[in-house]
Amino acid sequence: MKKILVINGSPKGKYSITLHTALYLQKKFADCSFEFLHASQKIRSLEKDFSVALKAVEEADLVMFAYPVYTFLVPAQLHRFVELLHESGCYFKGKYAVQITTSKHFYDTTAHEFMRENLSDLGFNVLEGLSADMEDLPTEKGQTEAEKFFSYVLWQMDGGSSSSCADPSGRIALVADLEEGDTALKEKMDMFIGSVGCPVDVINIREFPFKGSCLGCFNCAGDGECIYQDGFTDLLRNNIHKHDAIVYAFRIVNHSMGSRFKMYDDRQFCNGHRTVTMGTPFAYVIEGDIDAEPNLKKVLEARAQVGGNFLAGLACTSEQIRKMSAVLRYAMSERLVLPQNFLGVGGMKIFRDLIYQMRGMMRADHKFFKSHGQYDFPQKKWSTSIKMYLVGWMMNNKKVRSRLGNKINEGMVAPYADLLKDDK
């Protein structure tokens, strides 16, 4: 039985929304034991005696940091807890750590990165976290994402091998920019094909007879038809996008994937801003050192985030290729999709507003956004607005406010607490 220690980083203690995701996981994964440390609420006593926390961390198989995103980062109390971990002088070599947050996705990315950097410095083996919207858990989608996320965490803790996941039934498109004589990239592609264990179709865009790069002519805005008649839209829509996973192989050139891949990407404008591969896992086989390329790394992450694609890995070394192959197989067989973070949610809000404004011209995009519920304008959620007016009235009335006490926090977690009842 795996021992999970939940470090509750919310100052709200038991009224924390994020804590309820952890409590939900406790309910769903009865074969794990969960222990809770209300670290933020108890920070003053932990400053006096940190040994309780250290003992709990030592005994856990997985340390799960559950906290709200606060002002680009984490609450000051959790920030202090991280300092105390550093000050303890302990090194938690190889101990698994993971983070779950709730927020409105405003800079959840920097909060996650802050925790990842610090926990890595402390020796933890940090697994990819879950960044949920604060309103996710009461929805079916939010519950499925939380459960799939935690199964993925447990699978990784068990070694994350391909043999321990069901055979995915799909095919993979390996879209490469492979120049003749580039044996280093070819070897990596072959290594990937050999280790992934499901059919792979190689599409070398170096050999595709592109007539040219995107001209920005907007010929495609109405019906998606590109001005070029070179068969690219057909390759994209009826071949590449029909696959169950898409892996890109490239050599890093001038801090990018190279101009051939840029041509490929820009020509995808025939699909406008439509997230047509939503749910399809992505991965990259790379010749070069991606860790030395923070901007390119951000572009690859952002592309997957905006498109709603699970990113199985950016693999440069043979070990990374093997690991990425196993994760990709897992993602395909489990249909793993995690919630979008700031990169995805923020990007899509900009597109949403843009397409709505340009709907008269961008007809294909408008139709897609409408039919996929992507016009999620807040003014449509009028019942929430009315509730907020009511709460606002109560909070602004001193007499009512003094009588409310903790009722606001209690009221806020009520729908989450409901989920934990036995009959749910």
Ligand SMILES: Cc1cc2nc3c(=O)[nH]c(=O)nc-3n(C[C@H](O)[C@H](O)[C@H](O)COP(=O)(O)O)c2cc1C
């Ligand atoms: C001081 C403060 C700062 C916050 N900063 C952010 C932020 O930077 N980004 C964001 O998306 N949400 C932010 N929020 C919203 C919380 O992250 C969100 O309400 C969260 O779900 C609360 O979780 P909890 O109930 O577990 O504490 C902030 C809230 C507070 C009170």
